[in-house]
Amino acid sequence: MHLIVVGLNYKTAPVEVRERFAIPDEELPLALDALKATTGILECVIVATCNRTELYAVVDRHTLCGHYIRAFMEQWFNLPREMFNRHLYMYEDDLANRHLFRVACGLDSMVIGETQILGQVRDAFFLARERKTTGTLFNRLFQQAITVAKRAHTETSIGESAVSVSYAAVELGKRIFGRFDDKKVMILGAGKMSELTAQHLTAGGAKEVFVVNRTLSRAEELADKMGGKAMGMDEALRRIDEADIVISSTGAQRFVLERDVVARAMKSRKKRPLFLIDIAVPRDIDPACGELPGVYLYDIDDLEGIVENNLEKRRQETAAIDVMIDAEMESYRQWYATLGVSPLIRGLQEKAAAIHEETLDSLLRKLPELDERQVKVIRKLSKSMLTQMIHDPILRVKELAAEKRSEASLDLFVQLFALEEEVARLKNEAKEAEKARTAGQAAAAGPDKQAASAEPQSFLAQLAGALR
The missing domain is CATH 3.30.460.30 (Glutamyl-tRNA reductase, N-terminal domain)
Structure with a gap:
């Protein structure tokens, strides 16, 4: 197989x-x-x-x-x-x-x-x-x-390090705020990256989301999806002070968020930090905004740098x-x-168990005066002796099974322990079970279905097939 x-x-x-x-x-x-x-x-x-x-x-x-x-x-x-x-x-x-x-x-x-x-x-x-x-x-x-x-x-x-830009943005936000359940998120633009980042933020606990787009219908579409509120760009710029996190990805060719707008918003925020994520290329947010006290600005390069570092950490873990x-x-x-020699091992164990029971019965007939406790002790000790006797042969047959061209050795093992009868019986049981299985498979597949495997000519051939 x-x-x-x-x-x-x-x-x-x-x-x-x-x-x-x-x-x-x-x-x-x-x-x-x-x-x-x-x-x-x-x-x-x-x-x-x-x-x-x-x-x-x-x-x-x-x-x-x-x-x-x-x-x-x-x-x-x-x-x-x-x-x-x-x-x-x-x-x-x-x-x-x-x-x-x-x-x-x-x-x-x-x-x-x-x-x-x-x-x-x-x-x-x-x-x-x-x-x-x-x-x-x-x-x-x-x-x-x-x-x-x-x-x-x-x-x-x-699996611990963030390896997507959107998720890296969320991880950065956690470092700044610790938690999002009391934070307001404003999305400037309605692109896929902004949507993914907002999804991660809301999954992290952000309760209130403002979706901003020059086309209000598109903003409303995404807001409905996020369970947020839609607004136009002019209104959003007036209300920047209400947001704790701003994600921007508009596709505009010039800055959407200027330094003076952010500076004005920070005056009314009373030292509360503002987290700006600029995912746009070209950039939406004036880099000078990051110089303002309490403003944390990250652009796409910052986030991709974090992602690459985290990916490298993950690659290092693959060796372990x-x-x-x-x-x-x-x-x-x-x-x-x-697996292929399990019938042989089982045959040896069953033969040993049968010899044990036969010998013990003979002993008890010759010593009828033994009480229940004495019989129990004799049974336990004799079984332990037999188990120890066949322990090494079982280990050896497992080792033989892992060797190449082991068929002759396994055949000799069967002959040395006179297991031909036990092996033949177990083989017939396995054959009948396989017949029943293939019959059910053939019935399901129709008359043209071929047998799943050829009938082995001997037990040792079956073993050899399983080991190939």
């Missing part, structure tokens, strides 16, 4: 391509079911956000399954393969695992360290598990990805997170390596 991810994201595809691969929430369950019914797909999860669409799958043969997944994309999104092939990336096995861990931790995001993607990965996995499109491998892998992402955000500071990811990947490898 192999793990594979096929997808596209903001690095490989422009927005006009990405939007063609958007999957509405209400359609995601159907997409999962259709992907699971695709030839060779044993398990699958779809992560679909505005910046990425990724199809994760456990497959029987990776050489063909990349083709089948592309065919699914072609059919589901109703697009010719030639249109999107060059935008796709595909990772297999360890590279697919690492990619998932980095995505969940926010290391592959447009904004490094953002936390929203963790919730999106978690929701995608929970939906897939609910639709029964995941199994042993993805249930383990995605749980590990979610766990390491949570650790990344709690044990490092990757990569160490966490390496540890999780090694944990998954070890778990996966022993």
Whole structure:
């Protein structure tokens, strides 16, 4: 079995391509079911956000399954393969695992360290598990990805520093005012950046927002969205003294806010500070305003400098997170390596338990005078001896499973402990369970659906397949 991810994201595809691969929430369950019914797909999860669409799958043969997944994309999104092939990336096995861990931790995001993607990965996995499109491998892998992402955000500071101009402005405001719940915000202009900054400020507690624009209808439109009040530019300049925070982004070719207007406003503010954020290019606010006592003026360069410094801090944190990811990947490898020999280990444990019970029953028949306490002590000690006896062989078979070309060694292990009967029984149980699973999958996919995996010729062949 192999793990594979096929997808596209903001690095490989422009927005006009990405939007063609958007999957509405209400359609995601159907997409999962259709992907699971695709030839060779044993398990699958779809992560679909505005910046990425990724199809994760456990497959029987990776050489063909990349083709089948592309065919699914072609059919589901109703697009010719030639249109999107060059935008796709595909990772297999360890590279697919690492990619998932980095995505969940926010290391592959447009904004490094953002936390929203963790919730999106978690929701995608929970939906897939609910639709029964995941199994042993993805249930383990995605749980590990979610766990390491949570650790990344709690044990490092990757998500703490502001990394957008609008959010950096809010962080600066917090340094000046401490809190916004009693502050008034005035927005000069109704551009996107001003809107985003105002949203962050109101989310931070600002209660009253004035929206100012030369076109009053546009001001009213944004004011309705923000729950604020609209006004014209002339009125706003007369009422600057009422605002605590002024955000300006008008697109004007000359200063909108002159030094004398701000100086006049400061006289009536009685030493209360005024925070000016000039996001416009060319600038809206006369730089001389920043020389006035109590006035804090920041322009786009100031904010972008803060953003770049904070981004660099986040980049430095990625090294620590990569160490966490390496540890999780090694944990998954070890778990996966022993997955194939679990029936062998279980066979040894069951045989040992059967010998223990048979021997103990014989002993108790020969010593009928033993009381309940004595029987309990004998049972506990004899079981402990047996557990210790098989402890090292179990460790050794796990080590063998991780080695290349281990089939001969595992075969010898079966012969040394005479486990042929136990292994055969467990193998038959697994075979019947697999038959039931593939029968259900074939019924859902129709008569042309091929079996998900070939029937192994021997138990050791099955082990070798799981280890490849």
